[in-house]
Amino acid sequence: MAGKAKAAFVQLSSCWGCHQSLLDLHEKLLDVIPLLDIKYWVAAVDFKVDDLKKLPNGGLDAGFVEGLCRTEEDVHLLKLTREKARALIAFGSCSSFGGVPSIANLFLKNELLERKYLKAETVVDKNTVPSENLPQITNFVPRNDQMVKVDVYLLGCPPTSQEIANAVLALFSGKPIEHSIKTICDECERKKEEKNVKEFRRDFEGKPDPEKCLINQGYLCMGAGTRAGCGAQCPNANHPCKGCSGPPEGVADQAAKLIGTFGGIADMEPKKLLEVFRDPAGQLYSFTYASSPLSKLRSANKDEK
Amino acid sequence: MKSRTSTIKGGKESADAKKETEIKIEPITRLEGHGEIRIKLNKGKISDVQFNVTSARFFEKFLEGRLAEDARIITPRICGICPEPHHLASVKAVEDAWVVNPPLAARKLRELLLLGKQISSHALHLYVLAAPDFLLGPFAPPEARNIVTIVNKIPDAAKKAIELMKHGQELCATVGGKAIHPVTAIPGGMTKPLKEEQRDEWLKRMDRAMELTEFTYQLLLKIMQDYWDVITKVGVIETYYTGLTNNGEHNFYDGSIRVMSPSGRIEAEVPAQRYTEVVAEKVVPHCYATHIFYRKAGYPDGIWRGGPLARINVVEKMVTPRANEALKEFRAKVGRPCHATFAYHWARSIELLDAVGKAKKLLEDPDIVSQDYKLEKVEPREGCGVGVVEAPRGLLVHNYWTDKVGIITKANLIVATNHNIGAIEKSLNIIARQVIEDKIHEKLKLPKPMISA
DSSP states (O other): OOOOEEEEESBBOOOOHHHHHHHTTTTGHHHGGGGGGEEEETTTTTOOHHHHSSSTTTTTEEEEESOOOBBBBHHHHHHHHHHHHEEEESHHHHHHHHOOGGGGSSHHHHHHHHHIIOOOOOOOSSOOOOOOTTTOBBBSSOOOHHOOOEEEEEESSSSHHHHHHHHHHHHHHHHOOOOOOOOOHHOSSSBOOOOBBBBBOOOTTSSSSBBOOTTTTTTTOOOGGGGSSSSSHHHHSSSSOOOOOOOOOTTTTTHHHHHHHHHBBBBOOOOHHHHHHHHHHHHHSSSGGGGGGGHHHHHHHHHHH | OOOOOGGGGGGGGEEEEEEEEEEEEOOSSSSOOOOOEEEEEEEEEEEEEEEEEEOOHHHHHTTTSBBGHHHHGGGGOOEEEEEEHHHHHHHHHHHHHHHHOOOHHHHHHHHHHHHHHHHHHHHIIIIIIIIHHHHHEEEEEEGGOOHHHHHHOOOOHHHHHHHHHHHHHHHHHHSSSSSOOOEEEEEEEEESOOOHHHHHHHHHHHHHHHHHHHHHHHHHHHHHHHTTHHHHHHBOOOOOOEEEEEEEEOSSSSSSEEEOOTSSSSSEEEEGGGGGGGGEEOOOOOOOOOEEEEGGOOOTTTTTEHHHHHHHOOOOSSSSSSHHHHHHHHHHHOSSOOBGGGGHHHHHHHHHHHHHHHHHHHHSSGGGGGGGGGGSSOOOEEEEEEEEETEEEEEEEEEEEEEETSBBEEEEEEGGGGGGHHHHHHHHHHHHHHHIITOOOSOOOOOOOSSOO
C-alpha cells in the first residue's frame, strides 16, 4: 500500500474494550499509529459523523467496527462504514458474533425497557421510557454480518493487542489476516489426561490445581470449543476459558460443539448432567448468542402475535 | 465523560425555522460511551440544551437467569475502560448475597487490582481524553486536538503518558489475568495468588510509576495555573457530591456512601447495603442513561456528581501522605466543596498519587503473596446482595437477588458515569450560554498553547 492506510475506528453499541486493547499496544502504538491516516476515531479524535459521511464511497482502506446493532443508529453507522470502507473489519466478539450484550435476545425489547426504566428499584416516578431525540432500540441484536458484508473478523473479547497490531500491519502490507485453526486447548500448557469426569463443578467450587487440565478437574472450561489466538489467558490465570473468541474454524455453533465435548466425557446420569447446565444460553453462548439459531425465537414469536 | 465547548465547531447547524436553530454535536468524542449534544437557539438565545446518551444495552435485565458467578464475567463488558470495578462490585454483591467472607489476602489482591485500574484509567483520562484540549488550546483545529498530535509534537511527555498507562494496565493483567475484562476475582476469593517474584518486580515498577505520577501531577498543576480563568469561570455548577469513605478517609475499594450538599454539609452516610436510601434515578425522555440524584433532595435539586472531584470533596483525608499534601494544596486554593467542573482533572491527579502510593503499600504487605487466597467451600443460597466500589468515574453499585441454587432472579445496577449525566447537562446549559450568548471564550485569559497545531 502506498502511503498511510486510511482508517476509521467506529463504535456501535459497545464497551470501548477493543479500543482499549488497541491503546494497550503501549509503546508499540508509536509504530502503529504512524502507519494510519485516521479519518474517524470517536474514542480519541474529534471527527464527527459528518466527516465520515463526507468521505467518498470506498475512500477508506479499512473500517474497524466495534460493537453491535442495539439501536437504529448503530445499524445506520454500520452501513455507512461499509459504504466508505474497502475492507470492513469486525473488531472483537460483539462485532463478530453479537457478544455478551446479545444475551439480551433471550428477552423481548419491551421486557428490557420495562426493567430498566419502569421497574428498577432506584427509578422514581416509573412512568417514562426515553424516546425523544434518540434512535430506536432494535427488536433484537442481529449479527453484524447479517446486515453487511464483513471482510475480516478480529476475534476475542477483546482481541489481544498483538492481534490488532498484526491486523494493522497486514492491512498495511496488503497481506491477508490469518486466523489460527487451533483451539485454546492447543495453546494451553496444563497437563491433560484422557479421562471421564464423574462430577462437574461450578467455577467457585474448590481451589483448582494450577497445573492440571481444568476439564479433568471437572470445571466447564470451554477451551476445546474456542478458537486459539489469545494464548490461553484465562486458563493461565487458573480460570476456565469462557469462549470469548468464538468457535474454532469450521464450527458454526460454539454451544453445540461444547455440548458434544462435555457430553462425551461426562460419566454421570443424564439428570445430573442437566443440573450442570442450569443456564445453557448464558453458559455456552455467552459471547455468541446472536449467532445462535435460538436467538431470534422470542422476537419472532412476538412478531407473529 | 466530560463536557467541553470546543467541539462546537464540528457541530451541524440546521435551521428548522428562521428564528429557531439547533446546534447538534454528533457524536461527542474522546469518551467511553455514546452521546450527542443538542443546543436549541431562539433569536440567538439558548432555549434548551440536551445531553443525549444514545445507547443502552440492558445488562440489568439479561443478568436474570444467569449463574450468579457468571455476572463477574458478563458485567465487565459494560465498560472496557473500567471492567475491574464491575468485576469486583459483581463478586462482592454475590458474596454479600451468599454470606461468603473471602480471605484477607483475596481482599487485598482485589484492592490492588482496582488500584491498577485507577492508575491506568486516570492516566488515560488525563492524557488521551482531556490533555489535548489544554495542551493545544481550545482554538486548535478539531482534527489536531488528540493524542496523536501529542505523540508527534511532544514525544517525551507522550512516552511518559504511555508508560504510566502501561504500568496500570499490566498490573491489572498480573493480578486479574487479563487487563481488559479480568477473571480472577471469584466468590470465595481469587483464582490465583500473587507470586513473590511478581511482587518484587511490581515493587520496583511502582517506584517508577510514582516518578511518572509526580511528573503528571506537576503538569496538571501547571495546566490548572495556566487555565485558571477557565477553571474558575467556565461551567462552574453547584451540585451534591457522593463517594465512598472509610471513616472519612478516601477509599476506592470499600466503605460507606457519603453525600455532601452544595454548601459542603455532610447530608448522609449509609452502608452500601442501604444505597437505595440515598440513590435515586430519574428517567428523562431524551436520554437512555438515567440521571442519578440524591433521593432526599429530589430531582433536579438533588443532582449530584461522582468521580474524582466528588470523592475529593466528600473525604476528610487521603490514604497516603503525598496525596494528603496534594489535597491540602487543592483545598487551600479552591476550598471545599469545589464546584469547578474543570477541577475534576486536578482531583484526578491527586487520586493518581494516592492510587500509586497505596498500591506500593499493598505490595509491601506480606499478606499480598499469601497462599490463603480462596475458600475451598462456597455455597450458593437464596439472598439479596449489594457490592460497591469506586470506579474511576464514580460510585458503582451492583445489587443482585439469587435463588437457592445461585441463579440471578433480579438485578439493579448503578453505573458510575450515570451519577454525572444530570450534572453534565446542567454544566452544558451554563457553558452554552456562556459561549454563545456571552462570548466568554473571547474574554478569557488563556495561555499560549504548549503545542501549536
